[in-house]
Amino acid sequence: MRVSTSQFYLQSAQNMAARNTDVHKQATYIDSGKRVLTAKDDAVSYSSLAGYKEGINQISQYTRNITLSTGSNQQTETAFEVTQDVLLNVKSRFIQANNGSLSDDDRQSLATQMKQYLEQVLDIANSKDETGGFIFSGHQIDKQPFALQADRSVIYQGDSGINQLAISNSVVVNMNQSGDEAFVKIANAVGDFSPEYNTNNGSATVTRAVVADRGSYDVATFPPGYTLDFTDADNNGQLEVVVTDSAANPVSTIDPFVPGQPFTFNGVEVTIEGTPEVGDQFGLGEDEDVSIFETLKAAIEWLETDSTAANTSQHQIDYGHILSQINSAASHISAQQGIMGVNLQLIVSQESQHLDTNLSLEKGRSSIEDLDFYQAATTLEQSKVALEAAQLTFSKIQGLSLLNYI
Structure with missing residues (x-):
């Protein structure tokens, strides 16, 4: 068999190139600290590795969302906590004011404090987050949600939008509470109507006025608000209640009226404590919600x-x-x-699940991707020895000729 010089050089060059590639490849593994860099290294492992990394990246995004939602909910919860403290002071001062021994100056001083409480709640309701956005303006974060008017009334300028963030594949959490839901839509303590005492010589009190039967509540025929006139048309010493609507149309006559006993008209149920006098007149204005600012204004x-x-x-x-x-x-x-507390509990629970899942994914990723440095170093040394042997063999053989054997 005849071996040409060109064939010898070609085979030697290919052998040394292959050994050199092995050395560089092993050095790359050691530099990166990874066993699998491309699909060529291990196609099956590389495919599994992609799945692990996708899961880890997804959890990383959810973790960022958790950080954002935690901050927002904590700030909102704190705002409500401070508001609650202010309301406790409001209640304390208002109870204090109902004391016959106080002078008018004392009450004016309490009124001044009440104005300060109104301003405090207004400041809280107009709070901003770390980005400068208003936290109680719904989706309109660049618009101040509440504005104080000259008559001390407060109007809401935001919307009812709720911003949400996904903290897992199937769980979203609210980032905010709209200002109308937080400070405006407060249940009327009386019910669905607010009483107005046009004449009240008998000192009676409307304690409850609700729409008890929505199916019978006909606002088209009998539009609210309603007027309740106390009469004794029969002159029998028993009061009657004549109910008219906002268009002065007769709605119903309650005969007899019994103090403390509920009576109904047009689907509305009303309870009045105390004994009115003939000629007394009460109004019932439809008013399902009473904002915190209306209450503070009334207290002042x-x-x-x-x-x-x-x-x-x-x-x-x-x-x-x-x-x-x-x-x-x-x-x-x-x-x-x-x-807000429930939201934070949900966030903490989801964060804990993500930590457990991420740990499991990292273990799976590590088992496939992370390099065994001892084995890699050994393989690198073996590759270097193989390269040096190939180089030495080439250098010795290329200097030989037939004359060396004659």
């Missing part, structure tokens, strides 16, 4: 009405309504704070 106005109030009995009735509404506002804010 009550305090600013001094001891010369035209009807001291009515003044006390108004006091009872306002105090009930303060309690309703406190309960509402407490419930909103609880919602």
Whole structure:
């Protein structure tokens, strides 16, 4: 068999190139710390590795969302906590004000404090997050949600939008609470209507007024608000209640009226405590929600009405309504704070699951991808020895000729 010089050089060059490639390949593994770099290294392992990495990257995104949602919910929860503290002070001062021994100056001083409480709640409701966005304006984060008017009323300028973030494949969490849900939509302590005492010589009180039967509540035929006139048309010493709607159309006549006993008209159920007098007239305005700002405004106005109030009995009735509404506002804010607490518990639970899942995925990834440095170093040395042997063999053989054997 004849071996040409060109064939010898070609085979030697290919052999040394292959050995050199082995050395560089092993060095690349050691530099990267990874056993599988491309599909050529191990097609099956590389495919499994892609799945592990996709899961890890997904959890990483969810973890970022968890960080954002945790911060938002904690800030909102704190806002409700501070609001609750303010309402406790409001209630304490308002109860303090219902003391006959206080002077008008004392009540004016309490009214000044109440104005400060209104401003505090307004500041809380207009809180911003770390990015400068308003946290209670719904989707309109660049728009101040609440604006104080000249008459101390407060209007809501945001929307009812709720921002959400996914914290897992199947779980989303609210990032905020809209301002109307947080501070405006507070249940009316009386029910679905607010009483207005046009004449109340008998010092009676509307304690409950609700739409008890929605199917019978015909606002087209009998539009709210309603007027309740107390009469004794039969002159029998028993009161009747004549109910008319906002268009002065007769709705119903309750005969007889029994104090403390509920009566109904047009699907509405009303309870009045105390004994009205003939000629008394109450109004019922449809008012399902009473904002926290309306309640604070009413408290301020009550305090600013001094001891010369035209009807001291009515003044006390108004006091009872306002105090009930303060309690309703406190309960509402407490419930909103609880919602934020539930969100945070959900976030913590999901974060714990992600930590466990991520640990499992990292173990799977590591078992496929991470390099055994001892084995890699041994393989590298073997590759170097093979390369050196190929180089030495080539250098010795290329200098030989037939004359060396003659």
